[in-house]
Amino acid sequence: MKLEKWRSEKNLTLTQLAEKLGAPHATVVRRWCLPTDHKDYKIPSAKYMLIIQETTMGAVTPNDFYG
Numbered sequence: 001m002k003l004e005k006w007r008s009e010k011n012l013t014l015t016q017l018a019e020k021l022g023a024p025h026a027t028v029v030r031r032w033c034l035p036t037d038h039k040d041y042k043i044p045s046a047k048y049m050l051i052i053q054e055t056t057m058g059a060v061t062p063n064d065f066y067g
């Protein structure tokens with residue numbers, strides 16, 4: 001599952017998701033939630049990949065960030 005889909009299912013704003021993940025700013029999380037072909041799309045670091053997987057209880061995995 002893509003992070004954006006999980007976020008919308010949980011009715012979280014980008015700011016709320018950033019706080020939940022311990023990300024420095026909502027803009028960082030927004031880039032993780034963009035479509036993979038978007039010019040501003042970014043793949044989270046290994047540190048955040050683990051946090052995302054734990055926070056989503058396995059619904060979002062590292063493989064979900066690759067096209």
